[in-house]
Each structure stands twice: as structure tokens, then as C-alpha cells.
Amino acid sequence: MSDLLTDDPLVIAGEKFGSRLIMGTGGAPSLEVLGRALAASGTELTTVAMRRVAAGSSGSVLDVLAAQHIRVLPNTAGCFTAAEAVRTARLASEALGTNWVKLEVIADEVTLLPDSVELLDAAEQLVNDGFTVLPYTNDDPVLARRLEQAGCAAVMPLGAPIGSGLGIRNPHNIELMVQASSVPVILDAGIGTASDAAAAMELGCAAVLLATAVTRARDPELMATAMRSAVVAGRLAFLAGRIPRRRYAKASSPPLDS
């Protein structure tokens, strides 16, 4: 049992990670708070966005990640078309020296839901370009299958809209994706608190990706600690196998006359 606590790596495209918690960096009040939260989370893989260089900006999220030896995963946040996302992925690759990308193609600013048609188009182009593509997708098992067939290294369904903290709105679909997928299914977006992260892992997700739930918590460092424990607890519960749900009681003590 203790082996599973220390040696149960997440494997994406042949690369091993000791933590099944992938962190985002958006929303933190300062780089200092972010750094402490990332350290508490135990994450080994963390997303960043690509934006125009601002004149006179000091300190970089990249320095925070480098200091903790956390692998950087650029995203294509803010892109609305496949063409924009492909260009952003190429710029990120040039800037950060990685061919990994969290592929986001958003439909509109109100829902921030993925545009499935543009997403699949961009995924196919980037896979053909040699990228390791981790697409942020709707909780649609059929689309997940198409993304896997396109050569994506993982599929990352939302539990609920980005930043909503509404948890996992359709656990049945997440479970269907886990059962059908031969690449890691990573629950991305919608996590509100530790029980949501544990629930994702209990459904069989290979990992959880979250940002807002930690960075906008009253105490980000403490919430990161909670998320770290929740992901481990959920993973162990999944491996242990939950008991069947019953309509009526089943005594756990032997009957009096035995």
C-alpha cells in the first residue's frame, strides 16, 4: 500500500510525474503567494499563458517555476480559432523550448467553453507538427475519442466552466471517457474545493488540473495542501475500489445470535 503512496506516477507521452495534481498559475495575488501555493501543492507540471511583453515588468512566473524545478506547460488561453491557437503554440514552443501544449480554443468570453470544431482542427495540425497536445475539451466522450484518434497525448475534460467552482456537473460522462480512453483523462476546470478533486480521481481520472480553486482561496497555500491530499486520497480510493451502493442497510457487525 505504501508503494502506491510514493510510486504511482502519472505518465503522459512517456514522461513520468510524481504528482497527479497539475496546477495553473492564473489568479494568484502575487508571485510570492503563487510560489508558496505551488510548493504546497507538490505539483511537477504547471501551466502558463503567453501574452505581449509589458514594458517595465519585473519578476516572471517562469522564475517561480524554475526555482521549484516544475515543468512548464504553456497554454493557448485567449485563442478563439484554430489558427490563433496553432500560432500561439508555436510561439510558446519558441519562447519556452517545449513542444508540450495545453490546447485551449474558447468559443466565447461569457462561457469560456471550448469550441469543439476549432479544437479538433488545431489538435490535428499541432500533432502533425510534432507537438505533444493536451486539449482542454468539453465533457463529451465522443469528442474525447476523436481527440485521442487525432494523436493527443491526453484529454482534459472540464468538470464545469473555468473559474466557476461548480465541481463535476456530469460525472457519468467523465466516467465514460475514463473507461473508453487509452490516454490519460485529466479533469480540467470547475474544481471548487478538495472534495471535487477527490471525486475526479475516484471517477478514475489520471490527474486533476486546477488554478482558481487555489489561487483565489482565502488561503492559497492551505488550499493547495488540501488539494494535494485530496488528489492522493481520491486516487487511492479509486484503486481500492468503492463498495456498491445499496438501497437498504447492511449490518457491519455480526447478528446477536451468531
Place this chain on the structure above:
Amino acid sequence: MQIVINGTPHQVPAEMSLDRAVLLITSSATGIAVAVNGEVVRRASWPQVTLAPGDEIEVLTAVQGG
């Protein structure tokens, strides 16, 4: 001539090279990527790229997000 860097017009000498133009925005040596008129230009090629009037240059870096 006028070029546009990250959405802001700049008056620069004619035939400025891309590496000089990037220096107007940042002196950072790492974590930067550049596109000219939507096409990514690798860092090694910056000195060889001569800019033309009206060129639109994007200089990007990693920020908190996702």
C-alpha cells in the same frame, strides 16, 4: 519608418533589423518569442530579418494563466 510593436506604433530608422526592434521592448534573453506579420521568427534568425515600413511585430512571453 513606422513599425508596430505589440500594437504600439514606433518610429525607427529604415531597414532596422528584428533583433534591434525587439530590444526596444525587452532586453530579456530568455522566455521570449517573436512573430512578424503573424509568422513566428526563430531567435537565431532575428539579426538577419530586415523590417519594412508597416511591419507588425509581436513580442510575447509567459505570464500567469490557466
